[in-house]
Amino acid sequence: MAAAVENSKAVCFFLSKDYQDSRACKKELQYADELEKPLIPCRLLRDWKPSGWLGLINTGLKWYDFRDFDDNTKKQKIQSSTEELIRFIQVAFFSSKDEIDSINSHRLVKDHPTTSASLRNSLHERLHDQSSGRNERQRSSTVIRNPVSHLEWYDGPSRDVLDALPFAKYAQFPLLSLEEAIKSLDPFIPDIQNRALIAKQHANLYPNKRVLTKDEAAAIILYTMGEGEENLCRYLNRVVRSQNRKAVKPWFPFFKLFLTALFKLSKDRTLTPVYRAVQTDLSCNYEVGERITWWGVIPCTRSLAVLHKCLGDDGTRTVFQIQTENSKSVSAYSIYRSADQEQVFLPPGCYLQVVNKSKAPSGLIIIDLKETEPPFPFIDSPLELFCSYGCPPVMYHNHSCPAWIPLSMRRTKTIRERKKHKKK
Numbered sequence: 001m002a003a004a005v006e007n008s009k010a011v012c013f014f015l016s017k018d019y020q021d022s023r024a025c026k027k028e029l030q031y032a033d034e035l036e037k038p039l040i041p042c043r044l045l046r047d048w049k050p051s052g053w054l055g056l057i058n059t060g061l062k063w064y065d066f067r068d069f070d071d072n073t074k075k076q077k078i079q080s081s082t083e084e085l086i087r088f089i090q091v092a093f094f095s096s097k098d099e100i101d102s103i104n105s106h107r108l109v110k111d112h113p114t115t116s117a118s119l120r121n122s123l124h125e126r127l128h129d130q131s132s133g134r135n136e137r138q139r140s141s142t143v144i145r146n147p148v149s150h151l152e153w154y155d156g157p158s159r160d161v162l163d164a165l166p167f168a169k170y171a172q173f174p175l176l177s178l179e180e181a182i183k184s185l186d187p188f189i190p191d192i193q194n195r196a197l198i199a200k201q202h203a204n205l206y207p208n209k210r211v212l213t214k215d216e217a218a219a220i221i222l223y224t225m226g227e228g229e230e231n232l233c234r235y236l237n238r239v240v241r242s243q244n245r246k247a248v249k250p251w252f253p254f255f256k257l258f259l260t261a262l263f264k265l266s267k268d269r270t271l272t273p274v275y276r277a278v279q280t281d282l283s284c285n286y287e288v289g290e291r292i293t294w295w296g297v298i299p300c301t302r303s304l305a306v307l308h309k310c311l312g313d314d315g316t317r318t319v320f321q322i323q324t325e326n327s328k329s330v331s332a333y334s335i336y337r338s339a340d341q342e343q344v345f346l347p348p349g350c351y352l353q354v355v356n357k358s359k360a361p362s363g364l365i366i367i368d369l370k371e372t373e374p375p376f377p378f379i380d381s382p383l384e385l386f387c388s389y390g391c392p393p394v395m396y397h398n399h400s401c402p403a404w405i406p407l408s409m410r411r412t413k414t415i416r417e418r419k420k421h422k423k424k
Contacts, residue, residue: 170252170259171380178215178222181257184250189235195225202335212333216261220333223258223297224343237296240348260382262297262347265328274300274327274344276320277310283318283365286354291372298346300327306342316363322352324371349378 178200182192189195199222203214212220223232236255239247276298286292300322301307311317327344334343351374357367 170255171382173252173256175256175260175382176215176253178218178257181215181219181253182222184253188250189232192222192232195222195232199225199335211264212261215257216264217333219254219258219261220330221335224330224334233297233299237298240296256382258297259348259379262328262330262345263381265330267325268327268329268344272302273321273323274302274346275304275307276300276322277307278318278320279311279315281316281318281365283357283359283367286357286367286369288354288356291351291353293374293378294346294350294352295348297348298350300344300346302342302344311364314362316365318365318367320367320369322346322369322371323355324350326350326371347379349374351378 178196179193182196185192196218199218200214202221203218223236225232236251239251242248300320307319311319324346327346329342329344331343351372352369353372355368355370357365359365
């Protein structure tokens with residue numbers, strides 16, 4: 001809630017006595033008042049209790065008052081009108097229908113029948129086309145300064161769900177500025193303050209400022225900076241996978257800021273797979289049918305051009321072909337922006353099933369992975385008012401007064417009235 005209030009320019013509250021008398025409401029309004037945030041009053045149906053998202057009725061552009069409906073048709077009208085209101089808010093923010101449809105998807109991972117021999121053969125052929133210059137899809141001539149070099153390192157799978165314990169308390173840390181969040185990392189990365197300064201400067205150039213704050217955008221930029229051993233992505237993931245709890249703790253402030261940014265980004269629910277590349281044979285570490293967990297924040301790409309640049313044309317190579325609907329596109333926030341890179345991150349605690357593995361005569365090994373639902377949530381959301389499936393909250397603009405609105409209302413932990421309102 002604190003992060004939601006801080007990142008908004010206005011806070012909606014509800015004209016319901018029970019809600020206004022609740023401790024949660026008083027705390028929210030008091031905090032908003034201290035930050036000098038405007039308060040928007042919202043009318044609410046007297047006897048309908050899940051008020052957390054019906055309070056969004058008063059937008060200044062659209063108005064519903066459910067008290068106008070007869071009791072016989074009230075339930076149906078509430079459902080249809082609420083769906084229309086949600087759609088209205090989404091259309092006002094998102095630029096395409098695909099983005100809206102991805103927000104409204106209820107399933108963690110859909111079935112992907114395309115994960116088959118034909119898809120694996122297609123990948124072999126397309127990578128061969130890349131090496132021989134026969135790819136029908138012409139790429140941009142822009143030079144990729146950093147060809148996603150961190151795709152090449154490998155931290156190994158985990159089969160022990162207890163490895164999630166290092167994350168147990170990170171969400172309890174406050175959300176800090178980038179400068180404050182990296183102070184504890186100075187002993188490990190001497191030039192991290194200079195990197196953070198560069199990341200902050202680049203954050204002014206990036207889109208979707210209504211979704212991420214400057215510090216959150218800079219955290220993603222900082223994560224993609226550097227090459228080789230200096231890459232923060234590699235350093236953090238190595239620490240995350242360690243069994244040393246004391247080594248993980250200094251990273252929690254930055255991890256909180258970075259994951260807050262990552263969880264706010266829309267899920268990239270396209271049906272095309274994402275790829276990771278390693279220049280070694282890892283087939284012995286993955287058995288078909290088993291389920292494993294990748295605990296780090298995993299960098300991937302959707303671009304076969306980048307994949308081929310990392311792998312080369314010959315030698316022992318392993319490609320992970322991953323079917324997932326929970327990847328987050330970070331190309332717009334990478335300091336090495338290029339349309340060719342198509343950078344995506346898999347969130348920490350990615351729970352995967354090994355579907356198949358194959359080997360081509362050229363030495364290329366393809367391991368097919370499919371994300372599945374874990375036995376329990378491995379990573380707590382860094383946002384209090386964040387739905388369990390990670391749907392992004394947005395800043396909805398009502399003229400010059402944007403307000404905090406969690407889009408996935410039905411699946412969001414909302415503040416609810418503690419007492420039932422007695423009809424008079």
